[in-house]
Amino acid sequence: MADLPGYICPRDGRSSAVAELAWRCPDCGSPWDLAFTAAGVDHETLPARVLSLWRYAEALPLADPMISFGEGRTPLVPITGRVSVKLDFLMPTLSFKDRGAVMLLEAARRAEPERVIADSSGNAGTAVAAYAARAGLPCAIFVPAATSAKKVEQVRAHGAEVMIIDGDREATARAAKQAADRPGTFYASHVYNPYFLHGTKTYAYEIWEDLGRRLPEVIVVPAGNGTLVLGVALAVAELVDHGLIDRTPPIVAVQAEAVSPLARAHAEGLAEVSPGYATSAETITEGIAIAEPARSAQILAAIHNSGGDIVTVTDSEVRAAQRDLAGRGFYVEATAAACWAAVRHAEAEPDDRLGWALLRERELVVPLCGAGLKTGLA
Template sequence: MTPLPDRYCPTDGVRIPGASLAWCCPSCHGPLDLDFAPTPAPLKSLTGRVNSLWRYAETLPLAAPTVSLGEGRTPLAPLTDEISAKLDYLMPTLSFKDRGAVLLAELALRAEPRRVVADSSGNAGTSVAAYCARGRLPCTVYVPLGTATKKLEQIEAHGARVEVVDGGREAAAAAARRAADAPDTFYASHVYNPYFLHGTKTYVHELWEDLGGRLPDVLVLPVGNGTLLLGAALAIAELYGAGLLDRRPALWAVQAAAVAPLAEAFAQGADDLTGTTAVSPTLAEGIAIPRPPRARQILRAVRDSGGTFLTVTEDQIRHAQLDLASRGLFVESTGVACWAAVREGALAGKSAVVPLCGAGLKSGLARA
């Protein structure tokens, strides 16, 4: 078996051996990155490969998957002449989080822990639970109070233990981190573990292939913890560095106006979060993250791409969900945020792709 690449702290450079169960930097306690710089395969060489995200094997830090459910290769559907939607809710667990969760489960299998723990507002926990079930790995998922009942049922159906934490998303994450410090425990964190980002980057590799070796002018991406955006940035760097792209798209990050710490920091020209952000209830619960641990990386990725931040109101989210449903696409309220941000002309003629990240069946129709 190929040795696992080292992880390292992007803040202070501390290195962690690839096989270690350590989940954060021992010095600053921040998230880790992966010492892995792949070269993607040329477009023509992809013909005839497996029809899942594993067709991009050269770009993935793990090979020979044993827990795959056929994730990836989701379709594109036009919404306007300039904007297409990538239907990432058509995944095995009905959300884009399967892209990263499959790599976390594969990594956990190699570590052979006594148990796996995760934290989530619903979708990431469901994905981790499903892939742990596939790999026969015992799993506990910490979720905040108020998590959608349908998501809890889905997690439990996969055999995972659900721990409901009295508090919000940050309280659930803190409880999972405490559990992760126990011996022989694998923390399947979609925020701290860089393998998750190397799974989500396949979103862009698929776009690049389906668009014939190019990308649109703009990638519009939802941002809470930023795992899809940071994965997209990784893929763009890989493709551009290999000479497989002649230009890099701008990254437009979307947050709910009710919880928009990154949008506020960006507007102020800051390199990191600027302080305590006002937090209100939002329909976009999956991106309602007041203090994302990878804030500096997210802000830098958006700026380096020539992109920007957009925010959407609760009314915009409701209207966007109904609009997509009227087009035959029933998407959960968090998953419509990007369409809400650009459907009324914000792109000014630029070509763009928006992700539809989670199925509407997971939480139902947003109500006033």
């Protein structure tokens, strides 16, 4: 499959073809990176291109998709003098995860597996289920027992089998990994598979285009498994490498206070989150409640190298932010309100730590990642 870039291990350099269906490096267990180098986007021709994320063809590892729903190109809407929101909840399955899922399932379609599986707290699962249906691939989605009933309903509506796991997000991931080792199985993991990250990076490409070929002073994103953090970091590096921007904006990641292993590791100067370092706790921000993110070393490095920081917000702050957004006309789920909660906290509290100062003083774009219809108000 010459048109399907293969995997490469960032730790030991081992490579693997996508069709081999190895979901991680068999030597060290690391998540894969992609053996792909993006070309510079020809911004002069962008106005005439397709109105989807596929308009950034030079930067994408796949061309000529057969399963696209027209995802991407979501609106960027100012809400204060220095803050805009990007409406990624207006995607086909109502979350930003469509950006990665379309890339991931297009790769799966070309690899021709017998089945696709994924694990998710909801949004990634619904996206994978929808795109698997479009690709004509049998699909099973593993979800924690506490997953929103509306998200489970959506997964089933797309024809996927739902495997409900009696446990937290980590228990669900362990169950899916066991199933992923079955022959003929493509593990459509938004964490382990790098095709997903090359889809989420289009979030930053769209902001760059909409702001007149520049990025905001600070990029703020929610962080659980870190797929949006790493997608943004990929895009920024590519834009800098090709001379399309001249600076790297700091990334401020937002975690739930109840489940914040990345924030703790960053504050302590650690290079990664070790197994057992953090414990799970209940939070309304189910989409970022990840106690042991598999790509923690890459996430922490991306934030550190950008000159950014990690901040945390409480459930009560997220509830207030979700209702504030609804009062402004944006009906989003709790996880999608986490970054707005952080901005509100920064403006209300006299805290001069780096992350809070960046959120209080600089131009920002806040991602609204998932629709409120999936969960209702927290």
